[in-house]
Amino acid sequence: MDATSDDDLCTALLVRVAKGDRASLGELFAREAGRLIAVARRILRRSDLAEEAVQDAFVAVWQRASTYDGARGSARAWLTTIVRNRALNMLRDGARLDYVDDDMLEHFGERSADAEAAYAALPDREALKQCLGQLDASRRRSILLAYVVGFTHGEIAADLKAPVGTVKAWIRRGMIALQECLS
Numbered sequence: 001m002d003a004t005s006d007d008d009l010c011t012a013l014l015v016r017v018a019k020g021d022r023a024s025l026g027e028l029f030a031r032e033a034g035r036l037i038a039v040a041r042r043i044l045r046r047s048d049l050a051e052e053a054v055q056d057a058f059v060a061v062w063q064r065a066s067t068y069d070g071a072r073g074s075a076r077a078w079l080t081t082i083v084r085n086r087a088l089n090m091l092r093d094g095a096r097l098d099y100v101d102d103d104m105l106e107h108f109g110e111r112s113a114d115a116e117a118a119y120a121a122l123p124d125r126e127a128l129k130q131c132l133g134q135l136d137a138s139r140r141r142s143i144l145l146a147y148v149v150g151f152t153h154g155e156i157a158a159d160l161k162a163p164v165g166t167v168k169a170w171i172r173r174g175m176i177a178l179q180e181c182l183s
Contacts, residue, residue: 006031006076007074007075007076009031010028010031010032010074010075010076010079011070011074011075013025013027013028013031013075014028014061014065014068014075014078015065017061017062017065018065018066018068025058025061025062028058028061028079029058032076032079033054033058036054036057036079036080036083037050037051037054038050039080039083039084039087040053040054040083040084040086040087043084043087043088043091044087044090044091047163048157048162048163048164048165049087049090049164050087051163051164051165051166052090052163052164052165052168053083053086053087053090054083054086054165055165055168055169056086056165057079057082057083057086060082060086061079061082114148114149115141115144115145115148115149116141116144118144118148119132119140119144119148127181127182128178128182130181131177131178131181131182132144132178134177134181135174135177135178138160138162138170139170139171139173139174139177140174141159141160142156142160142167142170142171142174143170143171143174143175143178145159145160146171153167153168153171156171
């Protein structure tokens with residue numbers, strides 16, 4: 001497939017996304033995410049942050065696909081601009097780029113044990129424990145670290161050795177599953 005037909009397909013998918021078609025967003029992501037992660041990685045020099053920038057960009061695409069104007073440029077260029085701007089904003093927001101020293105990591109390890117202790121302390125017949133037990137281990141641990149211990153997404157990502165965007169998705173999807181289970 002050449003660049004013109006890639007962009008034509010990208011434009012068609014974007015039009016469908018603007019109409020609320022989630023499947024088209026998924027297809028657009030599948031087709032473009034690899035290229036866009038590479039763009040973000042060149043700017044951020046970290047894969048986990050590049051993945052987060054692309055995930056944030058696709059949330060923005062979902063919310064603002066209707067603002068795309070083909071007269072101003074190609075759909076692929078529009079996507080690349082969104083990712084580039086997200087990555088540059090992340091560079092400016094130095095909080096995500098802070099590195100944690102060994103003493104702080106040891107302290108995180110002590111605090112992360114509190115999450116498992118809180119889960120274990122719940123009575124077995126408690127609805128919350130039963131619903132948490134239905135989640136896969138990564139989602140459950142992410143939620144416990146966020147809501148019991150108060151870790152940030154970045155701290156959870158470091159604890160679980162996962163990209164920040166993945167941790168955000170685990171928490172979001174896990175909370176949705178908990179709400180459904182508890183209702």
